[in-house]
Amino acid sequence: MSRVLVLDATYEEVPAALDRVFAAFPLDLDGRRVLLKPNILGPYPPERHVNTAPEVVRALVERLRAMGATVTVGDNPGARGYGMVEKSAEVSGILEASMGAYRNISTDSVEKTLPGSGIKVSVSREVLETEVLISAPKFKTHVLTRITGAIKNSFGFVVGGQKTGLHRHLPDSRAFSEMLVDLYRLRLPDLVIMDGITGMEGNGPSGTSLYPVGKVLASYDGVALDTVMAAMMGMEPGRVDMLEYAASLELGETDLSRIEVVGEAGPLEKFRRPSSGIPQRVPHWVMETFYPHVDRPRFDVDNDACSGCGQCGEICPGTAITMKDGHPAYDYSSCLSCYCCMELCSEQAIELHDSLLTRFYRRIGII
Numbered sequence: 001m002s003r004v005l006v007l008d009a010t011y012e013e014v015p016a017a018l019d020r021v022f023a024a025f026p027l028d029l030d031g032r033r034v035l036l037k038p039n040i041l042g043p044y045p046p047e048r049h050v051n052t053a054p055e056v057v058r059a060l061v062e063r064l065r066a067m068g069a070t071v072t073v074g075d076n077p078g079a080r081g082y083g084m085v086e087k088s089a090e091v092s093g094i095l096e097a098s099m100g101a102y103r104n105i106s107t108d109s110v111e112k113t114l115p116g117s118g119i120k121v122s123v124s125r126e127v128l129e130t131e132v133l134i135s136a137p138k139f140k141t142h143v144l145t146r147i148t149g150a151i152k153n154s155f156g157f158v159v160g161g162q163k164t165g166l167h168r169h170l171p172d173s174r175a176f177s178e179m180l181v182d183l184y185r186l187r188l189p190d191l192v193i194m195d196g197i198t199g200m201e202g203n204g205p206s207g208t209s210l211y212p213v214g215k216v217l218a219s220y221d222g223v224a225l226d227t228v229m230a231a232m233m234g235m236e237p238g239r240v241d242m243l244e245y246a247a248s249l250e251l252g253e254t255d256l257s258r259i260e261v262v263g264e265a266g267p268l269e270k271f272r273r274p275s276s277g278i279p280q281r282v283p284h285w286v287m288e289t290f291y292p293h294v295d296r297p298r299f300d301v302d303n304d305a306c307s308g309c310g311q312c313g314e315i316c317p318g319t320a321i322t323m324k325d326g327h328p329a330y331d332y333s334s335c336l337s338c339y340c341c342m343e344l345c346s347e348q349a350i351e352l353h354d355s356l357l358t359r360f361y362r363r364i365g366i367i
């Protein structure tokens with residue numbers, strides 16, 4: 001039976017929470033090389049709570065060093081462009097919080113063929129060769145895959161601009177989710193410690209709607225931890241593609257009745273789930289057949305917030321965005337519904353426009 005620890009904590013209380021985590025999930029780290037992999041999506045400041053909080057990274061580096069480990073902190077962000085890896089670490093506060101342990105892990109990679117899809121990806125060598133991998137994801141929703149968590153944190157194994165290419169090859173949620181699980185199983189984490197203190201609801205993973213969850217979650221089993229997080233968000237874990245596929249591969253536990261949850265992990269009151277994706281309680285085949293034809297995403301751009309940087313157009317795998325009068329203009333006939341433009345806009349100038357169907361689903365409570 002898998003076990004998930006769910007601790008009440010504030011950011012000041014993270015060191016004390018880590019005492020309990022390592023008592024519940026002991027690891028022999030003396031003299032060993034540890035890669036601590038936070039979730040660094042891009043150059044977002046700590047108050048946006050898009051990336052793992054620097055307080056969590058700092059407390060973890062201190063603790064791991066005290067346990068005798070040689071620690072490296074690293075991730076491959078989604079943001080593209082020269083110097084973006086270091087810039088993301090710096091702006092997120094993680095560079096400073098790492099106290100000299102941060103390293104740009106994008107500079108040395110190994111080509112791997114993903115089990116399942118057979119897709120070739122360049123994975124940071126550090127991920128594959130570290131002796132111990134500690135994953136430190138964030139408690140967040142995701143507009144495409146519904147949740148961001150331990151499994152999705154593995155997307156950062158992939159270096160550079162390859163991530164948008166993967167969106168182009170795998171435009172639908174299910175195929176993309178399966179690729180994420182295939183990445184996750186390339187190198188399973190030895191321990192997952194999630195920053196669930198300030199979480200994100202609504203259209204994550206870079207949205208503006210934060211939720212004070214007030215928890216640190218931990219488990220040896222990242223699939224079980226994601227299952228508990230999804231249930232706290234009010235989702236049926238069996239309707240989250242990543243969890244369904246991970247369960248079919250027996251990578252971890254997704255049956256809540258077979259997970260020992262230590263701590264309070266009930267559904268969060270009035271938590272807003274993403275307004276895209278497959279509504280719960282509607283058969284999968286119905287949604288896969290009809291949804292792409294009747295409810296393609298549309299976006300609203302706030303021209304006042306938009307800086308005109310052009311990043312959305314550069315990363316768009318469907319080449320559906322051109323800049324017009326200094327702001328993005330969409331050609332929806334080319335859009336792959338990957339949500340990358342919205343996810344990676346550092347000004348949060350792009351919002352998902354709720355369709356009539358989405359508003360209807362929300363009203364009757366099936367998303």
Ligand code: SF4
Pocket residue numbers: 301305306307308309310311312313327328344345346347348349350
């Ligand atoms: S919408 Fe965002 S990413 Fe696109 S040009 Fe404006 S600021 Fe840049």
Ligand code: SF4
Pocket residue numbers: 315316317318319320321330334335336337338339340341342
């Ligand atoms: S327009 Fe946005 S959602 Fe559509 S393919 Fe481009 S990046 Fe993805």
